Amino acid sequence: MGILEIKGVNKRFGGLQALGNVNLSVEENTVHAIIGPNGAGKSTLLNCLVGKLIPDSGSVMFAGQSVLGRHPHEINQMGISRVFQTPEIFKDLSVFENVLIPCFAKRDGAFRMHAFETIEHERDIIEQAEAILADVNMLEKRDMIASSLSRGDKRRLEMAMCLVQEPRLLLLDEPTAGMARADTNNTIDLLKQIKAKRNITMAIIEHDMHVVFSLAERITVLAQGTPLVEDTPENIKGHPKVREAYLGEAQV
Amino acid sequence: MLGLNRKDTILMLIVIALTLGAPVLLNPFPADSAMAQFNAGYPDLMQRFVIFGILAIGFNILFGLTGYLSFGHAAFLGVGSYAAVWMFKLLSMNVVPALVLSVVVAGLFSVLIGYVSLRRSGIYFSILTLAFAQMSYNMAYSVLTPITNGETGLQVYSNDPQYLLGNGPQVTHLFGLEMRAKAVVEMGGWTFDFSVGYYLAAIMMLAAFYLSLRIFRSPFGMMLRAVKSNQNRLNYTGINSRPYTLAAFVISGMYAGLAGGLLASMDPLAGAERMQWTASGEIVLMTILGGAGTLIGPVVGAVFIKYFENIFSKINEHVLHGWFGWLPDGVEDVVTWILARFVGEGWHLTLGLLFMLVVIFLPGGLVEGGQKLARLLRRSRPDGTTPSNTPAE
Numbered sequence: 001m002g003i004l005e006i007k008g009v010n011k012r013f014g015g016l017q018a019l020g021n022v023n024l025s026v027e028e029n030t031v032h033a034i035i036g037p038n039g040a041g042k043s044t045l046l047n048c049l050v051g052k053l054i055p056d057s058g059s060v061m062f063a064g065q066s067v068l069g070r071h072p073h074e075i076n077q078m079g080i081s082r083v084f085q086t087p088e089i090f091k092d093l094s095v096f097e098n099v100l101i102p103c104f105a106k107r108d109g110a111f112r113m114h115a116f117e118t119i120e121h122e123r124d125i126i127e128q129a130e131a132i133l134a135d136v137n138m139l140e141k142r143d144m145i146a147s148s149l150s151r152g153d154k155r156r157l158e159m160a161m162c163l164v165q166e167p168r169l170l171l172l173d174e175p176t177a178g179m180a181r182a183d184t185n186n187t188i189d190l191l192k193q194i195k196a197k198r199n200i201t202m203a204i205i206e207h208d209m210h211v212v213f214s215l216a217e218r219i220t221v222l223a224q225g226t227p228l229v230e231d232t233p234e235n236i237k238g239h240p241k242v243r244e245a246y247l248g249e250a251q252v
Numbered sequence: 253m254l255g256l257n258r259k260d261t262i263l264m265l266i267v268i269a270l271t272l273g274a275p276v277l278l279n280p281f282p283a284d285s286a287m288a289q290f291n292a293g294y295p296d297l298m299q300r301f302v303i304f305g306i307l308a309i310g311f312n313i314l315f316g317l318t319g320y321l322s323f324g325h326a327a328f329l330g331v332g333s334y335a336a337v338w339m340f341k342l343l344s345m346n347v348v349p350a351l352v353l354s355v356v357v358a359g360l361f362s363v364l365i366g367y368v369s370l371r372r373s374g375i376y377f378s379i380l381t382l383a384f385a386q387m388s389y390n391m392a393y394s395v396l397t398p399i400t401n402g403e404t405g406l407q408v409y410s411n412d413p414q415y416l417l418g419n420g421p422q423v424t425h426l427f428g429l430e431m432r433a434k435a436v437v438e439m440g441g442w443t444f445d446f447s448v449g450y451y452l453a454a455i456m457m458l459a460a461f462y463l464s465l466r467i468f469r470s471p472f473g474m475m476l477r478a479v480k481s482n483q484n485r486l487n488y489t490g491i492n493s494r495p496y497t498l499a500a501f502v503i504s505g506m507y508a509g510l511a512g513g514l515l516a517s518m519d520p521l522a523g524a525e526r527m528q529w530t531a532s533g534e535i536v537l538m539t540i541l542g543g544a545g546t547l548i549g550p551v552v553g554a555v556f557i558k559y560f561e562n563i564f565s566k567i568n569e570h571v572l573h574g575w576f577g578w579l580p581d582g583v584e585d586v587v588t589w590i591l592a593r594f595v596g597e598g599w600h601l602t603l604g605l606l607f608m609l610v611v612i613f614l615p616g617g618l619v620e621g622g623q624k625l626a627r628l629l630r631r632s633r634p635d636g637t638t639p640s641n642t643p644a645e
Contacts (some may be wrong), residue, residue, distance in 0.1 A: 076490035090481040101478055102489045104471050110492035113499060115472040118255055
């Protein structure tokens with residue numbers, strides 16, 4: 001049993017079968033990549049996992065509990081954090097406040113009326129937030145407004161916001177999309193560090209094969225809404241079906 | 253002090269000093285001088301300053317922090333006033349039960365409106381709140397006449413039950429201290445009015461300001477700012493934004509209720525026009541003019557607009573003729589004719605122009621203007637003290 005079990009998931013948008021009978025299992029403490037050509041249904045699948053979309057049929061179980069029909073904040077509280085394609089951060093808040101919020105969310109849950117407490121008095125939370133900023137080398141930028149960060153730093157900040165919650169599953173939606181080579185390599189290093197430091201399960205959606213083969217331990221290839229193959233990176237590299245799926249895209 | 257850091261303590265002390273000293277500070281001109289018409293230190297106007305200050309401080313907790321623009325806050329003001337007058341009719345003229353009930357009723361009313369309106373955001377939220385407020389306004393005029401006394405407005409009559417009145421005063425009072433009572437101090441040519449009503453409202457505003465200061469600095473306040481910044485990320489961070497926005501909505505509704513109760517306490521009368529959409533718009537105007545999202549901005553905006561409404565509007569053509577009498581006849585007529593469009597009844601035009609200038613050049617409101625000015629002065633100071641980057645709010 002994997003930590004995430006997707007069974008027979010279907011999702012239809014009008015006449016388009018976005019996902020057709022998807023079965024997928026993500027093992028605990030692995031980095032599992034989901035790749036596939038454009039329109040293969042990768043993002044739809046991800047959105048079904050975080051509560052943004054509800055599949056027409058099938059089941060999605062996380063650590064033995066169904067996530068279907070739950071709100072995004074409930075799914076996050078179950079232990080799933082998500083990194084977006086373009087970094088989603090609190091752009092008007094300081095870097096430090098950006099990491100404080102997930103710390104509070106982890107300790108206090110989805111809502112707490114802490115209107116008469118002062119942030120300065122929350123020593124534990126402040127320590128946690130400082131530690132994670134030190135981890136991603138951003139401690140000296142703590143008082144900057146998040147919108148003024150470089151794109152690479154925004155990505156790191158978002159990563160820190162997810163990690164400080166100590167999620168059991170980290171979902172990454174094309175974490176290096178639109179990045180320059182150097183930034184991409186930095187992100188790969190960051191993810192490798194994270195993996196080495198903490199026991200964390202990652203599911204990563206990615207176009208960039210360089211990223212996928214640097215990180216993934218298991219790879220699922222999705223094509224036209226259906227998993228084509230699932231195997232180790234070595235076996236995927238030369239797989240004829242995979243080549244066909246990608247070549248097919250190239251001809252379009 | 254009291255859970256505030258050094259900077260906030262200083263701000264709080266400044267606000268306390270200005271509020272308590274207002275009867276003197278707002279009367280800078282001798283009572284019989286020509287400039288006396290610019291004096292704002294009479295109880296009636298000062299009360300309006302602080303009461304609308306409370307309203308704007310509360311509105312700012314919703315709009316300034318979460319970015320949800322309510323166009324129906326006047327409804328809570330009106331509901332608060334009605335609740336207060338009913339307490340005067342049923343119990344006695346003591347303002348304490350009136351203020352308590354106005355806050356409670358406005359709170360309950362805002363739970364109802366907020367619960368429905370907050371299902372949408374952006375312009376749809378604004379329209380929903382506007383619709384609710386207009387509905388309340390029209391109902392107060394029509395079907396709810398038994399409660400609101402329709403067009404006449406709700407007021408206290410001598411045949412009202414007033415079960416707790418006994419031998420108590422017939423005018424609004426705080427345990428015997430009549431709201432309209434005042435001590436008049438004359439010093440040289442100056443006259444200062446220290447009124448009970450003003451000081452009650454002022455203390456309420458200071459409490460309201462302190463509360464908003466604490467909310468701004470709390471984790472709760474940070475969550476509200478996060479709602480404004482990126483609600484999507486907030487939800488994916490495990491926070492349910494709905495109860496946070498509802499709490500902010502209800503808190504600001506209760507502030508409006510308190511303001512409504514205080515208005516009725518100063519003058520025990522409540523009319524439906526207090527709930528009209530123009531009144532809601534005025535609250536938005538005050539907050540944006542002063543600086544939405546800043547601590548002191550809303551109060552500045554409220555004082556500014558009320559000053560304009562009461563002082564600027566008094567400068568009519570006759571007064572202008574007095575000022576420009578020294579000009580040659582033809583020129584004088586032209587000058588007064590032009591200026592008269594902007595003052596007196598035309599004060600709305602000046603306010604409108606000012607509002608446009610602020611929105612275009614100072615998106616942070618008058619407070620931002622003040623900060624810019626302070627920074628400019630600091631930079632031009634020759635002794636080279638390093639200007640600090642932390643804006644004083």
